[in-house]
Amino acid sequence: MYKAILFDLDNTLLDYDFSEQDSMKRTIEHHRQELADFQWDLFRSTFGPINWTYWIERVQRNLTIGEVLHYSFRDTLEQLGHDHAISPRLAQTYWTLFCSTCHLMEGADELLGKLHGSYRMGIISNGIGEAQRGRLKKGMLDHYFDHLFISDEVGFYKPHREIFDTAVRTLGVDHSEVLFVGDSLQDDYHGAAGAGIDFCYYNPLAKPLGQSHRPAYMIHSLSELIHMDTHNQWIKRTAP
Structure with missing residues (x-):
């Protein structure tokens, strides 16, 4: 027994999957004016593998969750031809939203x-x-x-x-x-x-x-x- x-x-x-997507969509909407010609599907397909790589390497590289998110947004925006200077703000908004999202x-x-x-x-x-x-x-x-x-x-x-x-x-x-x-x-x-x-x-x-x-x-x-x-x-x- x-x-x-x-x-x-x-x-x-x-x-987790729905909570992540919900938080990410609200993050992008919050920063919409800073993201010209933004395409959601292309962003998601690019961000996912980049974020996963940083996540699985975080312990070995001694990365904080803030760094994982910042680098993930930075690399994704850079790869898509966007200005990646916004990445720290995207990371902070996303993390704040995700920590208070429960599905x-x-x-x-x-x-x-x-x-x-x-x-x-x-x-x-x-x-x-x-x-x-x-x-x-x-x-x-x-x-x-x-x-x-x-x-x-x-x-x-x-x-x-x-x-x-x-x-x-x-x-x-x-x-x-x-x-x-x-x-x-x-x-x-x-x-x-x-x-x-x-x-x-x-x-x-x-x-x-x-x-x-x-x-x-x-x-x-x-x-x-x-x-x-x-x-x-x-x-x-x-x-x-």
């Missing part, structure tokens, strides 16, 4: 309300503390969680087991008494498996599992987790 349930945050409980995955609020009080609950996220805490507060979800384990605050990143061990130790339970729910096979599944924690794969797009992936559970909607809890269906299985 589980005593604690840990969740990934982005694209598990919070809709939930379908069923997230109902799920947390059902589980709250029955389990110790926490978040394990590779995000930035300011954003993750701000978005949870904006969505009025922060009170559901006993602890937040955010990589830039804890000093460890999924899939390294240290962040999972820190969470288990802080919650005061055994590894066998914890269920971790997430949407990433790379960060979430391998991290939980490496730490000896049961993993529930949230897979709304029904992506096929690789032969090496054997999560204890797989769900396609968060409401399935409510059903499993309500009917005490915590029997280890790998869903088809």
Whole structure:
């Protein structure tokens, strides 16, 4: 029987993709007069890969989130032939908006309300503390969680087991008494498996599992987790 349930945050409980796009569109609109002949689709397709490269290199290069965003906007505007002097202002506007934007995955609020009080609950996220805490507060979800384990605050990143061990130790339970729910096979599944924690794969797009992936559970909607809890269906299985 589980005593604690840990969740990934982005694209598990919070809709990161929609929140990012919403914040970005409002950023561009806010600075519209400074961006002549701006084309949204071209900007998005150019910004995405540049931003991802800076994001994955941020730890190795010791970059702050402000630098990641500034450099991403700068390189994108330069590549598209725009004046990149505006990039620091774009970065600041975007970050302010994103940290206060919360769009939930379908069923997230109902799920947390059902589980709250029955389990110790926490978040394990590779995000930035300011954003993750701000978005949870904006969505009025922060009170559901006993602890937040955010990589830039804890000093460890999924899939390294240290962040999972820190969470288990802080919650005061055994590894066998914890269920971790997430949407990433790379960060979430391998991290939980490496730490000896049961993993529930949230897979709304029904992506096929690789032969090496054997999560204890797989769900396609968060409401399935409510059903499993309500009917005490915590029997280890790998869903088809």
